[in-house]
Amino acid sequence: MALQSLDIAKRSATTTEPPQARKTLEVAKLIDVSKCIGCKACQVACMQWNDLRDEVGTCAGTYDNPRDMTDQSWTVMRYAEVETDRGLEWLIRKDGCMHCEDPGCLKACPAPGAIIKYTNGIVDFHQENCIGCGYCIAGCPFNVPRISKKDSKAYKCTLCSDRVAVGLEPACVKVCPTGCISFGSKADMQDLAEERVTELKERGFTNAGLYDPAGVGGTHVMYVLNHADQPTLYSGLPANPTIAPTVTLWKSIAKPLAMAGIAAAALGGLFHYVMKGPNEVSKEVEAEVEKELEAEK
C-alpha cells in the first residue's frame, strides 16, 4: 500500500534517492517471548485488521495452526517443546517478518517500488508493483515472503504500516492480553528489553537476552529470549541471520560486472569494426576462384 505520509529510506530496484527529506522516528516492535501464553490473539487481530481469511487447515498434532505462514497468515505462532537444563520447556514464538534494517527481500527484488523500506524502519510490500517472481523469497534470511496462489503477488506482515502512519500501534500489539508485545521507538524498545532481560536473569534465566541480529543491521521486530544463546531452540530462529553470500554475489557483484561486460562486448565490436575495418575476401582469392571456374568450362 502506498503511504504518502511516510518517507522512504530504500526502494527496490531503484538506483536514485527515494523521497526522504522528512525525519521520522525509527520504530520497533518488541516481542517478549517469556510473557507469551500462546493464545493467538495476535494472529486473529492480524487477520481482522488486514482482512485476511486463511483456509481452515488440519491439525497435525501440535498447536501450530496454520502450520506455516501463507499469503493469508502473515504471523503464525510456533510452539516448540524442548529439554533445557531447566527441564521440559514450552517455547512459543510469534513468527513473521522481522523488518530488517538491511532487508534481503528488497535487495533481491527486481521490480521498482515493489518493496519499500520507510524511514521509520518498516519494510512494506507494494503489491501493485510486484511482478510475482519470488526473488524476495530467495533474498529473505527468515523465510517470510509468501506468493499468493490467487494473484501471484508477494505478501507478508506490514507491521501495520497503515496504522503506524496515523499514530496507532500495530493490531497485534493492541490485542495482546499479557503485554508480551510492545511498540514504540526502537531506542525505547531496546531500553524496555534491557529491563526485562535483567529481570529474567535475576529469576535464573542466565542466558536471557535481546534478539536484534547485527547480521541484517538489526531488526524492527525484536525478541526478548530467555535462551538468547540458542535462538534456534525457538522453532529454528536463525542464530546469525545475514543476507546469504550467494544473494550478495548475485545482486551486488555479478550484476554490475555483467552489465559492464555486456556493454564492453557491444562497444568493443563497434570500435573494432571502425578501427580495423571489415574482413573482406581478398582480390587474390577472388581471382584464383575466377581462374578455377574458367578452367572448368
Added chain:
Amino acid sequence: MIRDPNDLQRYTASERANHWVTGICFILLALSGLALFHPALFPLTMLFGGGVWTRILHPFVGVVMMLFFVVMFFRFQSLNRMTGTDWEWVKRAREMVNGDDHNMPIMGKYNGGQKLLFWFLGVAMVVLFASGIVIWRAYFSASFPIGVVRIGALLHAVFAALMIIAIIVHVYAAIWVRGTIRAMLYGTVTRAWAKQHHRAWYRQVTGK
C-alpha cells in the same frame, strides 16, 4: 531461389529455420531477462506487456529455445569436434583480429573459434535451463531448498550474461567477416568466401 549457380550451399532451409527460431527466442529471452536484471533496464518490460507479463513469458520462451537448441546441437555437433589445427587457429586468433589472416591455418567448415563458441553455448544452455527451472517460482521453486534456489539465481544471472556476451561476439563475427550473414539468410556463400575463410571445406565441396 538460385542466385549464382557457382555459389556453395552452406545451410539447408530447415537448418536456417532452426537457427532463426533459436535466435529469435534468444533475443526475446535476453531482452526480457535483462529487464529483470538491472533497474536501468526495467523499462524493457514494456516490450512484453509490463513486468508481470515479462515474468510469465520469459521461462516459456526459454523452454521453446531449449527444444530448438537441442535439435540444432545434434545437427551440428559432429562438425564441431576440436582438432589440433583448430587449437593452432585459436592460438593465432589474435593476429586475425588485428587484421592479418595470412598465417592462419586452413580451416574446414568451422574454425576453432566457432567450435569453441558452439561448445560454450551448449554448456550455457544446460546451465540456464536447469537454473531457470529452479528459479521458476510459479511451478518449481518450492520443490528446491532455498540454498539451491539462491545458487540457481546466481548461476542463471552469470550464465545469461556470459551467453549474451558470447552471442554479441558471434553476431559481430558474422558482420565483420563480409559475406557471412547470407549463409544464414538464404543458405549460400560465394566460392571466394569459402576459399578465403574455410579452405578445407571449399576443397571438400568443390573437389579443388
